[in-house]
Amino acid sequence: MLRGHLLILLLISISGSIGLVKSHEENGLWSCNSHSETRIEANFRPGIVTLDGRPDDWTDVDGLDFALLPALDPHEDDAYKGGKATFKALHDGIAVYFLVEVEGEYVYSKGVNNKCPSVALMFQVGENASYHNMGGCGESPGTCSSKTCKGHEVDIMHFSIGSAIPGRLYGGNPIDNRDGYGGDRFGHLVDVYSWNPHCRYLDGLGPSGNDTSAQNDWRGAWWHDSFTAQTGFLEEDSPYSSAGQKGKFYFEFSRPLRTMDRLQQDVQFTIGQLSKIAVAFWYPVDGNPWHGSGHYSASCDWLSLDVALTSSALTRVVSRSSWDAASAFSLIISVVAFCLSVFVGYSVSKNKSVPFIPMQQL
Ligand SMILES: *[C@@H]1O[C@H](CO)[C@@H](O)[C@H](O)[C@H]1NC(C)=O
Numbered sequence: 001m002l003r004g005h006l007l008i009l010l011l012i013s014i015s016g017s018i019g020l021v022k023s024h025e026e027n028g029l030w031s032c033n034s035h036s037e038t039r040i041e042a043n044f045r046p047g048i049v050t051l052d053g054r055p056d057d058w059t060d061v062d063g064l065d066f067a068l069l070p071a072l073d074p075h076e077d078d079a080y081k082g083g084k085a086t087f088k089a090l091h092d093g094i095a096v097y098f099l100v101e102v103e104g105e106y107v108y109s110k111g112v113n114n115k116c117p118s119v120a121l122m123f124q125v126g127e128n129a130s131y132h133n134m135g136g137c138g139e140s141p142g143t144c145s146s147k148t149c150k151g152h153e154v155d156i157m158h159f160s161i162g163s164a165i166p167g168r169l170y171g172g173n174p175i176d177n178r179d180g181y182g183g184d185r186f187g188h189l190v191d192v193y194s195w196n197p198h199c200r201y202l203d204g205l206g207p208s209g210n211d212t213s214a215q216n217d218w219r220g221a222w223w224h225d226s227f228t229a230q231t232g233f234l235e236e237d238s239p240y241s242s243a244g245q246k247g248k249f250y251f252e253f254s255r256p257l258r259t260m261d262r263l264q265q266d267v268q269f270t271i272g273q274l275s276k277i278a279v280a281f282w283y284p285v286d287g288n289p290w291h292g293s294g295h296y297s298a299s300c301d302w303l304s305l306d307v308a309l310t311s312s313a314l315t316r317v318v319s320r321s322s323w324d325a326a327s328a329f330s331l332i333i334s335v336v337a338f339c340l341s342v343f344v345g346y347s348v349s350k351n352k353s354v355p356f357i358p359m360q361q362l
């Protein structure tokens, strides 16, 4: 039994380190040197995450740390000054979960999205969709369509928190989904697709008409370290904390691995396969409202997202978290069993008068 546990201990795996993507721009032309493929592991970790914006349930999940550089002009000198960011992902076989953590002083202006931090995730849908120019279709708003931009579809989730109460759930809701589009009238956690930055639409809406078969398939919540409330916030508690408090912003999201999209507007995740993802962040630097293209990005090209079939991290973390209790328990059982066998052996050898009765006579 002890040997068995030693084997489990030896099976504890070590997670691979993840390199950072380096980038720069030359002569005003877009260029991105991502030296190695940066991979984010979304391991199979069912039942550990509650979608409430709070990060404590993610402690045992390895993340990718990255610097946030301006998305349109990724110079390291112009990096986000508030601190570093971390990205984590996992899946439970049904949905995929993401956590974006960004160091930053608390700032919040109720109802004014661009004076609050904001986060977006972007995924490749069409096989020819580039990270740069959000799909990279060469058409303009007058000419882009599902035909002229075929193959350039990207899927975007954008969360602007100006009307979202921390810890509360936003995104797909029965009222907007009944209308068959990717909006969210309550918290502005929207499901968007695009072919390029100028041809960007809520799911279901489009230049050549609307299709009410679409849905907002995302859910999410946000939080900041400076919040002290244990119970739920209400809208009148805004701004929820005092400005300038140090800490991290947390943005937690979930989406089913597969959706009922019939329009090539949602990424579809497959267990055991890689997807392409990008992470964007907006912040009202020095209190100035941000504008749409003034975002920071975790990379200057797609990152790989591995929706993993099994999880080496699962073995590691389960072993780590349950090791103390399980090993102590089995150690006690082994000691008790050993003592019992010594006692039985001793009493049998001591009591020489135990009569031998052949089986046939019983
Ligand atoms: C992607 O581009 C290649 C090469 O230009 C082309 O052959 C292919 O049909 C494109 N894929 C789609 C889905 O349009």
Ligand SMILES: *[C@@H]1O[C@H](CO)[C@@H](O)[C@H](O)[C@H]1NC(C)=O
Residues within 6 Å of the ligand: 205, 206, 208, 209, 210
């Ligand atoms: C599509 O829906 C949007 C938002 O509801 C609306 O503004 C637009 O007029 C609709 N377009 C068509 C062609 O019906």
